[in-house]
Ligand code: PEP
């Protein structure tokens with residue numbers, strides 16, 4: 025099956041009943057992107073740019089960042105690249121941007137909050153992305169959004185740098201319950217929504233993703249998380265925006281039928297998982313997946329959803 029999946033890796037991805045699903049990969053480097061393309065990825069749905077910023081004493085300048093992003097675009101050979109703005113704070117420190125001791129780092133300066141507090145970092149990164157050629161091949165994605173005001177602040181800087189051209193897409197990550205519940209409001213200002221299920225699960229269940237004591241219970245298939253994913257898709261659709269998933273739930277074969285059944289149309293998965301998830305999508309009947317997702321939403325807990333999902337897979 026894996027050999028067959030690899031052989032068909034280059035083909036575009038549709039469900040058995042013909043619905044187009046975009047199968048992207050999460051990358052941290054041009055080497056990741058190359059490997060992802062080899063495996064049949066149709067683009068990069070999440071470039072973790074903080075990986076380019078780690079292990080150094082100073083932030084990379086515009087030219088250096090541009091070279092890094094250009095290398096990923098080149099490796100993708102015409103496929104789209106979604107660049108996530110710097111996502112540090114919480115469990116992701118950066119030495120040159122020290123964040124004062126916080127009692128609750130996960131609830132403190134993280135993601136978009138950090139770059140809004142350091143406008144030069146935001147502006148440099150946007151300039152670097154805009155300098156990549158061909159222009160428009162890179163889309164921009166903002167992490168850890170809790171409200172429309174944060175998106176509008178990023179949008180204002182981007183508009184200033186592009187003279188209002190709006191020729192580069194700007195999307196948001198849905199990683200907080202606030203973003204999921206307010207997805208319709210975000211979608212009015214964003215070009216797309218991509219759900220970060222790792223953080224969305226942490227914040228919905230109030231369980232620290234780095235805490236081994238709760239790791240066993242931290243499951244994105246919890247019905248409350250799935251309901252928020254459904255809300256996000258609904259909110260996006262009201263504004264004719266697509267919703268994807270770039271958290272690790274997208275790489276979980278048991279989760280994929282539920283995600284697509286809820287209306288997700290883009291998955292960004294670990295590069296190594298692309299062939300398997302693509303093969304799974306091709307075998308999937310979307311009508312059956314919708315019924316399955318409805319049943320999952322009615323389950324009492326994540327364990328019950330997993331049982332149901334294992335039955336569905338058979
Ligand atoms: C997520 O939170 O699901 C996500 C994709 O971002 P990260 O894991 O990098 O926080």
Ligand code: MG
Pocket residue numbers: 167199220222223
């Ligand atoms: Mg996250």
